[in-house]
Amino acid sequence: MSAANSLLSEAQFLCSICLDVFTDPVSTPCGHNFCKNCISEHWNVNYRCRCPNCQEVFPKRPDLKVNTFINEIVSQFRKSAQWNANRSSLVKQVAKQGEVPCDVCTGTRLRALKSCLLCMVSYCETHLEPHLTVSGLKRHQLINPVENLEARMCTKHDKPLELFCKSDQTCVCTHCPVLDHKTHVVVPLKVEYEVKKAELGKTDTKIQQMIQKRQQKIHEFKHSLKVSQENAYMEVAEGVRVFTSLKESVERGLSELIDGIQKGQRKTEKWTEGFIKEVEQEISKLKKRSSEVKEISRSEDHILLLQSFPSLKDIPPTKDWTGVSIPPASYKGTVMKAVAQLEKTLSEKMKKLLVEAELKRVQQYAVDVTLDFLTAHPELMLSLDRKQVRQGHVKKLLPDNPERFSHYNFVLGEQSFSSGRFYFQVQVKNKPKWNLGVVRESINRKGEIKMRPEVGFWTIWLRNENQYKALDDPPVVLSLQSRPEKVGVFVDYEEGLVSFYDVDAAALIYSFTGCCFTEKLYPFFSPCRNEGARNFDPLVICPVT
Structure with missing residues (x-):
């Protein structure tokens, strides 16, 4: 029969009306099979007795009787299907390597679902049933299945370990406090479990924080x-x-x-x-x-x-060649002169290339600088985007707030810097005079101002179209190869460095070195006053390209 069942499928035993396995199968005169109740209900509802499968109409309602042969086959099929389902379920429950087996099972040992700390036995789903239904067994303490339950017994008193000795930090049974741990602090395992669990939670939180810090460090390392x-x-x-x-x-x-x-x-x-x-x-x-x-x-x-x-009789006139000679050309000095010239050329070239490379490097630290209205002298005119400043024709009536320059036509950038590096560049084209640089926050903004590093000014200026000077201590007269149209300003706060560059010529104009910065630094600008309308062009803060 089992061989026959292997050739049969559930689809062969389905009623076409209820789509379930036959119950009391009957056969119609046309040879089709249905559940007895299904075909009877179908004919009760419909006016004619018609076969639902082939649509054959019967003039008289057939007297249907259970087909014992098909009924027997269906019964065997049901038993076979149930056996296969039970067998599949059983196979799934067999304890595998690493899983705790049931201590009650004989022969094939199934996977344990729970272990009882009182019985000191692990149970599968079937053998666990009494602990879930019998009132006396319901009070037993069940835990997830564990191996070596003997280790949970007191070796001295052969009793379950139900208490915890805080003095010795060890698990004990109910007899231990009376005999071996009389003066010790003993608490139920569950109480100490909650305490230790909370501590482990804190430990895990710290571990997670350490993991996050190290993951962040890895991110920093990768970024670096x-x-x-x-x-x-x-x-x-x-x-x-x-x-x-x-x-x-x-x-x-x-x-x-x-x-x-x-x-x-x-x-x-x-x-x-x-x-x-x-x-x-x-x-x-x-x-x-x-x-x-x-x-x-x-x-x-x-x-x-x-x-x-x-x-x-006379010899034709000829030239006296006695003193005429052509010495062989010597190129000994030519090579030496060429090498000397090449050395000079390379030196100049290297210097220019190094400055170009340095300028490209510092331009990586370009920042977006805008002018600060609150610091601008009343005679200055600022553009709406606060990227340009020029000398105006009239002195505006503005509040004399502490930040504003009141004597000289100066203005500061709105952005401040107290660490790191920053760079900005300014167009000075067509201006016969100007001032540029950086200043510290605490500089004097009222009355006479002495622009020197010791009072917080690191600046250069142009006067009379071609007279450049670095306002160091003492001031340094600058001799430039060309007249800059765009000046770059670079600051390394920690290094104490302020450098000025001719951007178009890629040439270093001047560097203040060894500076000691302890305050915020602000970009500093002065378009200077007009000289018969010859200095009306603005200073323009340019983007770095």
């Missing part, structure tokens, strides 16, 4: 590595650019050296060829006279010889 990689890439690219430029300068110097030597050699060759040609021409004349003399000398015509003698 990424920045380092980007910096390395940029430095390599900059190194390639610098060394390529130097290499081109060397190749250009070598090409100029070779070209100069070749030009000198061609000049010597041309000079020598001219002398040779001239000498060859004289030789040709002398050979011609010699031939004429020999020819007339061989003649026996006395009259012809005498008549020709006056024109043949």
Whole structure:
């Protein structure tokens, strides 16, 4: 029968009306099978007795009887299906490696669902049933299944470990406090469990915090590595650019050296060829006279010889070549001069390239600077975007607040900096005079002001179109190769450095070094007063490109 069942499926035993396995199967005259109740109800509802499957109509309602053969097959199929389901469930419940087996099961041991601390036995689902239904067993303490339940028994008194000795920090049974732990502090296991659980919760919280800190540190390390990689890439690219430029300068110097030597050699060759040609021409004349003399000398015509003698007796005029010589060209000094010139060129080139690289580096710290209305002298005019400032025609009536400059036409940036590095650049084009730099927060803003580092000013200025000065102590007159149209200002707060750059020429103008910053620093601007409308152009804070 089991072999037959293996060939049958549930679909073969389904009633087409209720779509469930047959119950009291009956057969209609047309040969189709239905549950007896299903087909009876179907015909009770419908006017005609029709087969639901083939639609055959029966003139008289058939007298249906249970098909004992099909009923027996269905019964066997139900038993087989139930057995397979029970077997599948049983297989799923068999204890696997690492799982606690039931201590009651014989033969195949099923997986334990609970362990009883009083019985000291682990139970599967079936054998656990009494502990869930019998009132006396319901009071037993059940826990998730554990192995080695003997370890939960007191080795001295053979009693379950139900108490905790706080003095010895160990689990004890109910007899231990009376015999071995008389003066000790003993509490129920559950009480100490909650205490220790709370402590473990705190420990876990600390561990999670430590994990988060270390994960954050890993994030910082990865970020630092990424920045380092980007910096390395940029430095390599900059190194390639610098060394390529130097290499081109060397190749250009070598090409100029070779070209100069070749030009000198061609000049010597041309000079020598001219002398040779001239000498060859004289030789040709002398050979011609010699031939004429020999020819007339061989003649026996006395009259012809005498008549020709006056024109043949003198040697044709020639140049005295005794002191004429062409010394071999020497290029010994040429190479040395070329190397010296190349060294000078490379030195200037390297200096320029290094400044260019330095300028690119500091421009990475560019910040968005805007002008602060509250600090602006009343004569100054600020643009709506607060990126430009120029000298106005009239002095505005503004509140003389503590931040405002009252004597000199100065204005500060709105942003302050108390650490790190920052850079900004300002267009000074077409202005015969201006002041730029940074100042500390506590500078004097009223009356006469002495602009020096000791009072909090690190600035440079231009006067009379070409007179540049760094207002250091003492002031330093600056000699610039070109007139800057755009000035970059860079500050390294911790390094104590303030540097000014000619942005377009990529040249360093001046650096204040060894500064000691202890306060907030603010960008500082002064377009200076007009000189017959010659200084009306504004100072413009420019974006870094």
